[in-house]
Amino acid sequence: MFGGSFNPIHCGHIALAEKLLTAALLDELWLMLSPQNPLKQRSDLLADELRLRLARAAVRGVSGVSVSDYEMLLPRPSYTWNTLEHLRVDFPSLRPVLVIGADNWLLFPRWYRAADIVKSYEIVIYPRRGYEVDTLSLPHGVRLVDTPLYDISSTEVRRRVSNGESIDGLVPPQIAQEVIKLYKDTLTI
Numbered sequence: 001m002f003g004g005s006f007n008p009i010h011c012g013h014i015a016l017a018e019k020l021l022t023a024a025l026l027d028e029l030w031l032m033l034s035p036q037n038p039l040k041q042r043s044d045l046l047a048d049e050l051r052l053r054l055a056r057a058a059v060r061g062v063s064g065v066s067v068s069d070y071e072m073l074l075p076r077p078s079y080t081w082n083t084l085e086h087l088r089v090d091f092p093s094l095r096p097v098l099v100i101g102a103d104n105w106l107l108f109p110r111w112y113r114a115a116d117i118v119k120s121y122e123i124v125i126y127p128r129r130g131y132e133v134d135t136l137s138l139p140h141g142v143r144l145v146d147t148p149l150y151d152i153s154s155t156e157v158r159r160r161v162s163n164g165e166s167i168d169g170l171v172p173p174q175i176a177q178e179v180i181k182l183y184k185d186t187l188t189i
Contacts, residue, residue, distance in 0.1 A: 012150030
C-alpha cells in the first residue's frame with residue numbers, strides 16, 4: 001500500500017511504484033488514493049473522483065501497479081492504521097505492507113497509532129532527497145529499500161499548469177491534457 005493524495009499523479013510516482021515492486025519484493029503495489037491526509041491541510045485538493053480517474057488512466061498497462069479507491073470508502077479522516085485494519089478484515093489472505101517515503105518516516109511518530117502500525121505491519125521506506133534514515137535504528141519489520149530519487153512533485157506540476165508552462169515528461173502523456181484542464185484554475189499551489 002503506497003498512499004498519497006496524487007494531486008495529480010506524476011511520472012515520478014509511477015516510476016517509483018515500478019521500482020518498489022522489485023526493490024521491496026512485492027507481488028503487487030496498490031496506489032491508495034487518500035481523500036485527505038490528516039497531517040496536511042489542503043485547499044487545492046482536486047475532487048476524489050477526478051484524482052482517481054487520472055491515477056487509474058496513468059497506470060493503465062503498468063504491470064503489478066493498480067490504483068485503489070478503498071480508503072475513500074472508509075470513514076474520515078483517513079488514518080493509515082484504520083485503512084490497514086480494514087484491509088486485514090476485508091482481505092484476510094492479504095499481507096499488507098505499508099510503503100512510505102523517508103520524509104514520512106521521519107514524521108512517523110506523529111501518525112495516528114504509529115507504534116501499533118510498526119508492531120503489526122511491515123513497513124518499506126523509500127529514499128527522499130534531503131531525508132536521511134538511520135537504518136541501524138529501524139525497528140524490526142521496517143526496512144529502507146534502494147530506489148532512485150525522483151525529483152518530480154505534484155506541487156511542481158500544479159505550479160507549471162498555473163503558469164502556463166509545459167508539463168511534458170512530468171505526467172504520463174495519456175493524462176497531460178486533462179491535468180492541464182483540471183488544474184488550470186487552481187488558485188493555491
